[in-house]
Amino acid sequence: MMSWTEDQPMVSIKDVHKSFGDLEVLKGVSMDIMKGQVICIIGPSGSGKSTLIRCVNALNDIQQGSILVEGQEVNDPDLDKLELRKKVGMVFQQYNLFPHKTALQNVMMAPIQVLKQDKAEIEKQAYELLKKVRLEGKENSYPGELSGGQQQRVAIARSLAMNPDIMLFDEVTAALDPETVKEVLVTIKQLAEEGMTCILVTHEMGFAREVADMIYFTDRGVIVESGPPATFFDEAKDPRTKEFLSQIL
Amino acid sequence: MKSIPGINSKASTDFAVLKPPARNQVSHWHPNSTSFTRWLSELSILNCFLFILLAFVFSSLAFAQSNYTTTDAVDALFRWMPFLLKSGFFFNILISLLVMLIGTLTGIVLGLGQISIHGWLRKLCWAITQFFRNSPWLVLLFVVMLAFPFQIEIFGLTIPVPDWLKAVIGLSLPIMANVSEIVRGAVISVPSGQWEAAESLAYTRLQTLWQIILPQCFKRMIPPWMNWYAILTMATPLVSILGVEDVLKLARDATEAEGNHPELLMPFYTFVLVLFFIYCYPIAKLTQRLERKFSVKG
Ligand SMILES: Nc1ncnc2c1ncn2[C@@H]1O[C@H](COP(=O)(O)OP(=O)(O)OP(=O)(O)O)[C@@H](O)[C@H]1O
Numbered sequence: 178m179m180s181w182t183e184d185q186p187m188v189s190i191k192d193v194h195k196s197f198g199d200l201e202v203l204k205g206v207s208m209d210i211m212k213g214q215v216i217c218i219i220g221p222s223g224s225g226k227s228t229l230i231r232c233v234n235a236l237n238d239i240q241q242g243s244i245l246v247e248g249q250e251v252n253d254p255d256l257d258k259l260e261l262r263k264k265v266g267m268v269f270q271q272y273n274l275f276p277h278k279t280a281l282q283n284v285m286m287a288p289i290q291v292l293k294q295d296k297a298e299i300e301k302q303a304y305e306l307l308k309k310v311r312l313e314g315k316e317n318s319y320p321g322e323l324s325g326g327q328q329q330r331v332a333i334a335r336s337l338a339m340n341p342d343i344m345l346f347d348e349v350t351a352a353l354d355p356e357t358v359k360e361v362l363v364t365i366k367q368l369a370e371e372g373m374t375c376i377l378v379t380h381e382m383g384f385a386r387e388v389a390d391m392i393y394f395t396d397r398g399v400i401v402e403s404g405p406p407a408t409f410f411d412e413a414k415d416p417r418t419k420e421f422l423s424q425i426l
Numbered sequence: 427m428k429s430i431p432g433i434n435s436k437a438s439t440d441f442a443v444l445k446p447p448a449r450n451q452v453s454h455w456h457p458n459s460t461s462f463t464r465w466l467s468e469l470s471i472l473n474c475f476l477f478i479l480l481a482f483v484f485s486s487l488a489f490a491q492s493n494y495t496t497t498d499a500v501d502a503l504f505r506w507m508p509f510l511l512k513s514g515f516f517f518n519i520l521i522s523l524l525v526m527l528i529g530t531l532t533g534i535v536l537g538l539g540q541i542s543i544h545g546w547l548r549k550l551c552w553a554i555t556q557f558f559r560n561s562p563w564l565v566l567l568f569v570v571m572l573a574f575p576f577q578i579e580i581f582g583l584t585i586p587v588p589d590w591l592k593a594v595i596g597l598s599l600p601i602m603a604n605v606s607e608i609v610r611g612a613v614i615s616v617p618s619g620q621w622e623a624a625e626s627l628a629y630t631r632l633q634t635l636w637q638i639i640l641p642q643c644f645k646r647m648i649p650p651w652m653n654w655y656a657i658l659t660m661a662t663p664l665v666s667i668l669g670v671e672d673v674l675k676l677a678r679d680a681t682e683a684e685g686n687h688p689e690l691l692m693p694f695y696t697f698v699l700v701l702f703f704i705y706c707y708p709i710a711k712l713t714q715r716l717e718r719k720f721s722v723k724g
């Protein structure tokens with residue numbers, strides 16, 4: 178049925194408009210993300226970065242435009258949101274781990290309850306994922322017993338357990354201490370190097386420069402400027418981009 | 427001479443005891459949080475027994491002239507005790523358990539209705555909840571007593587609805603409404619990030635509720651729920667006003683059978699009070715301990 182092939186964009190965002198009531202937050206945003214690409218979205222607070230990536234897994238609906246995820250139209254009343262979300266993982270700024278479950282259970286829950294996978298198999302996978310995010314030995318800790326950086330890595334493992342094709346990261350290091358930011362970024366970088374398609378909202382410019390294939394700068398609901406890190410950071414043309422970069426770098 | 431309290435005996439302290447205790451309590455039955463059981467649990471046992479002792483001494487002083495002595499009254503009480511306990515108080519407990527069962531099950535449904543995604547259902551459940559939360563229990567009991575048929579026919583089968591069952595239904599209504607509020611309050615106290623995390627993991631709304639949200643707020647619901655159970659248990663003597671043979675009604679009948687001596691009142695009603703205290707005090711203590719435990723853990 179779906180005719181998507183890997184030479185087409187994995188996520189194709191076209192002229193997306195999104196309003197909360199009278200407030201238009203996205204005013205015609207377009208971008209394409211190819212398989213294996215890492216995209217960083219930067220911009221001032223309130224410019225609609227979170228709103229945009231939340232539209233990709235249909236946590237927010239859109240009023241106008243089109244978002245194709247592997248050829249599947251997201252702006253469609255008949256959309257099977259659950260099928261979409263099985264393909265698109267998301268990690269939040271506030272971790273949002275399930276506090277009444279251990280790290281291991283957090284990772285295992287969705288595959289068991291949503292994907293109805295075999296428990297023994299998923300348990301093995303969960304141990305491996307926690308090892309991958311360097312949390313060996315923390316399997317039986319509750320979120321309340323883990324540091325922010327550790328919780329965020331559990332959250333990443335939890336998303337990966339669904340075996341998604343695309344990962345969305347919304348300022349996942351913004352709530353962390355400077356020292357623990359790095360341990361999370363290392364994990365994301367490792368994912369990117371393994372070829373995971375990633376859309377990141379971040380304020381970590383050094384990280385963006387290092388891992389991103391494309392940088393998008395948004396302001397007041399539009400994309401002001403975009404480009405590969407080298408040209409974007411060193412040859413920014415738009416005055417708004419320049420001002421933003423001068424403040425943050 | 428047969429003494430009629432308040433008429434030819436010295437009208438005094440025991441007069442208030444004659445009135446159904448329920449009447450002036452009705453307006454107090456809307457504590458929102460666990461404040462009532464907290465108050466109860468903070469009473470020291472010593473204080474309470476001191477009070478009971480005082481009451482005994484006082485009543486024996488007040489009627490020292492009468493032929494019928496307090497000792498006679500206490501003897502009478504000892505004869506009636508097993509009956510009052512087994513046929514009376516246990517029935518109050520049975521009523522409270524049935525009411526709690528029905529009220530909890532219907533309250534959960536109503537509470538979940540209050541957080542439905544369908545606006546009309548949400549509003550309907552909200553209105554029902556508010557209505558029954560803010561009605562005096564005694565009035566609800568009267569309405570159910572009068573409005574309910576004494577028997578219902580289902581498929582030609584005639585099922586009698588005895589008064590005690592109507593009383594159970596009547597008391598279930600406010601419990602249902604308060605459980606509904608407990609459920610709604612607990613669910614909305616869970617941060618929205620939990621819903622979003624579950625949603626982004628492809629959970630359905632129902633799955634999110636059952637697997638993620640309710641397990642988290644289950645603990646938070648227990649202390650207020652137990653609080654309402656204690657309040658309900660203490661409200662069960664209300665049914666005696668409607669002729670249901672609970673411990674209060676039987677105590678009244680017993681004092682009548684013993685000749686209505688005013689000396690009987692204090693021992694008999696104190697006994698009833700002590701029964702409720704012994705049953706409700708541990709519940710209040712436990713509620714308080716759970717509340718503290720859960721608030722520490724968060
Ligand atoms: N659920 C909502 N209802 C109403 N307004 C909203 C909602 N979510 C976001 N907004 C508004 O939309 C605008 C964009 O918000 P968004 O969270 O996308 O910004 P952002 O770029 O992610 O900012 P930040 O860097 O602070 O996270 C803001 O003005 C915000 O107040």
Ligand SMILES: [Mg+2]
Binds near residue numbers: 226
């Ligand atoms: Mg944001």
